[in-house]
Amino acid sequence: MxxxxxxxxxxxxxxxxxxxxxxxxxxxxxxxxxxxxxxxxxxxxxxxxxxxxxxxxxxxxxxYTLFRREPTGKHMIHVCTDLPCALRGAEDFYARLTRRLGLPSEGGTTADGLFTLEAVPCLAACDKAPMCQIDLQYYENLTDEMIDTVLAQFRAEAQQESGA
Ligand code: FES
Structure with a gap:
């Protein structure tokens, strides 16, 4: 191997x-x-x-949530929906994100294979919800607009890498 x-x-x-x-x-x-x-x-x-x-x-x-047993998208998005984050709107944030990415409520991988979205338990940034971890980077105090901007940057990078 x-x-x-x-x-x-x-x-x-x-x-x-x-x-x-x-x-x-x-x-x-x-x-x-x-x-x-x-x-x-x-x-x-x-x-x-x-x-x-x-x-x-x-x-x-x-x-460890960073180890995966199934094929995933290029970038892994973990949104914490544990109770402290849920009290700051993380569940609704996650639900809106699934819809904008065209995914079912349980998350999954986007059609272009670029992102896999998962709800996860505490990521130790409870006071900064809604928050997520993309690959190894934390994004905190998120709004829909902020995460959309971040994801747009990943898409632009992917396009550049593919030479499109
Ligand atoms: S409960 Fe969400 S980071 Fe701790």
Missing amino acids: WSDVEQKELEEILKKYPTKRSALLPALYLAQREKNWLDDDDILAVAEALEVPVTDVQAVIGF
């Missing part, structure tokens, strides 16, 4: 940790990087490389 480049990167990662097991998060991040999600082969490859049970790898993946 690992490409030659990834294999070298994995070896470098392993040098930084006292045990193979303790490198689980960066190894998973590396395994996910190419296609943006982890299939069964990826999980097995990580388990074998780190000499840990597959169930331990699966447990870690299940805990």
Whole structure:
């Protein structure tokens, strides 16, 4: 599963940790990087490389929302709809965003494959709702107009990358 480049990167990662097991998060991040999600082969490859049970790898993946078990869009949008954020309008913000992205209420991936939207529990920015995390970046105190501007920037970047 690992490409030659990834294999070298994995070896470098392993040098930084006292045990193979303790490198689980960066190894998973590396395994996910190419296609943006982890299939069964990826999980097995990580388990074998780190000499840990597959169930331990699966447990870690299940805990962290940044690891994905299904194909996703290029950019992952996590909107916190937990209670403190809901009290500041996050649920309505999320519902409006699903509609503007043409997605069902439970979220999903946009038709152009650019965004995957998910409602998630607390992201530790409870006083700045509505808030979301796109890839690894936080966006806080959001309005519909603000998130639309952010998403338009991602679309413009994608167009530039594709040469359109
Ligand atoms: S409840 Fe939303 S960030 Fe904490």
